[in-house]
Amino acid sequence: MRKLLTGNEAIARGAYEAGVRVACAYPGTPSTEILENIAQYSEIDSQWSTNEKVSVEVAQGACFAGARVLVAMKHVGVNVAADPLFTLGYNGVNGGFIFVSADDPGMHSSQNEQDNRYYAKFMKTVLLEPSDSQEAKELVGQGLEISEQFDTPVLLRTTTRISHSKSLVSLSPRQEIPLKPYEKNPVKNFVMPAHQRIKRPGIEDRLQRLAKYADTFPGNRVEEGGAEFAVITSGPGYLYAKEALGDRATYLKLTMTWPLPAGLIRDFIDKHGKVYLVEEGEPFLEEQINALGLSVIGKELFPRIGELSAAIVREKLLGTALQRLTVDCSAVPGRPPVLCAGCPHRGVFAMVAKSADIVTSDIGCYSLGFMSPLNVGDTCIDMGASIPNALGFAKVLPDRKIVATIGDSTFLHSGITGLIDLVYNQGAVTVVILDNRITGMTGHQQNPASGFDIHGKPAPQVDLEQIVRACGITSLWTVDAYDLAQTNAALQAALASGGPAVVIARRPCILIQRNVVREPLEIAADLCKRCKACLKVGCPAIEFAGGVVRIDSVMCTGCGVCRQVCKFGAMRKAGGAQ
């Protein structure tokens, strides 16, 4: 049976078929749907973890205990999880261990474009690069086999286009893989320097054996075609090369790319002489191929920035382009993402804008507070950076009013350590925790503050106030994010406290508040003075057109933020009621 699946759905299916028993992740685009789909298989114990490092460590425990495991994260998640991952390369595995890094060339939803293939080399582990959903599914099983056979963790690396593109996949039944027996083995699993020195030479030996294996790996294959071009390619590059060149080229399609299948590459280059390397992103393969003393035509022709495309391959190798219409697309306004109508973050940012001089922000929907017209946020770097960044600002610019804004999921992911640091080092910073009770930006995943687990079943809910107090904060306010006066008063008091302070602005995300009665507002034309104060909160449901301010009654949720900024009482419930 064949089914149309995204790469992420296919990876989930692969985990199911390959007998995975434990799967963990922290969400992150474009990887999120892997765990969302795995969670639908009752045979797999799946969980959202508080962050990527934790997810890897839970999976490690399960792997030591003898189960096949899978962990998934977005590319920057590997940075967070790098510590346990690097050392796992020394320990090796008991049950198979595969971790997925979903990279984001072109930065559709990310803060950087890091090419995580380099991690495989750095961690001395195995790199698998699928080009479509079928391969993605198969590589999970094959990767787990390699993991167990060679006693190594395995990196399965996708990109946005692999994770979020659908193609047909043949399904197979689940293989039940018995647990590997667990035996206490300190030399293998307890990282005393003396133990690690014993294992260290074995890692180099393992890499050599893996390199030999890579030459015979079935996914590394020559696809015979025309003699016009000889192309080495992997991952999404393969799709674009094949789309542009079709049968005119002969391809060496690589799927296991680290350790490098040096024998295959050498033979291919010896045979064809002039060989093009079509790889998206950094010259990862090119550098390794050059290190073998071989040459290919790669980045001298193809960009290393952004995504590759069939159009680029066509232009660079064939010198042609598709015929196109010329439409007058001048002055087409952009359509940046926005905080939703009714988003509880909006009013908080409107109040922060009034009281703060410098705002260090963080990663989530609330990063959008930065967009015009709210324009709130001086910095945003990586998850958890807001609070330590603010402390750094406070050290250097003590006269400024400094606010850090951070979401509930981000706070639990990596904000707590920053808050402890802030209290310990007594920085005059007000931290605003935007507690919308969900992991919003990545599509509403549950988290420890939401009170539900990955299956939507009730779970113990952490008490943010207690955590904040336990970190040593004594100046703490909890406010309703929809109540602007209350929020403003708390912010003023917090900033006046002259020390570390926290304001928890609480209100569930409008997109999950399905049970709330929504009463859209309208504008009383006779009361509206067209001062446009309401437009400054940047709600997509309010517009100034044809000389009047108008509220879109379908989009408006009746959150009342605009009503509170209107000095003339011009907002009323649709239908005329006050």
Add this chain to the structure above:
Amino acid sequence: MKQPINILIVGVGGQGTLFAGKVIGSVAERCGFDVKQSEVHGMAQRGGSVVTYVRFGNNVVSPLVEKGEADIIVAFEQLEALRWSEYLKPAGTIIVNELKISPMPVITGAAQYPDNIFARLEQAGVSTIRVNAGQLAADSGNPKALNIVLLGLLAKRLPVARELWDAAISEVGPAQSRAANLLAFDKGWTF
């Protein structure tokens, strides 16, 4: 079909473009075609410009449709029609819903919503089908089913029998909206 059929569905995050993509994928599968599809999740879904690419035929390699390659574009919103119009083949067709949704730069007054979108398409010689899908959806008794009305307009122009569309809509959509969805689809199909 030696050459795949290339479709773009464009709109604003939250408008239901993903559902339309799912139905087309399911139909192509039912026909026994090879099919590939690509869409953008994440940040853009918060009211940003969104696109789904669908390609089907005997053999499809890349999941993306490039500029100059689309046989049909379905635009759920006018400005998005203009933004993505260069993806059309010179002989392609664009189905444009008349709806206008102001992006934030227009709301804040930093930019203007172009008022001559249909004229620009016409000037470039684009074969354009103009429709008020919201009205048709309301006529069908289901004002929210604008995406399914637009799907009906698209479906009519593809080499696939009506029964297969009905079956796919019934399968992909929730059972309780099946009848309403089919009514909305018919409004588009018979437009």
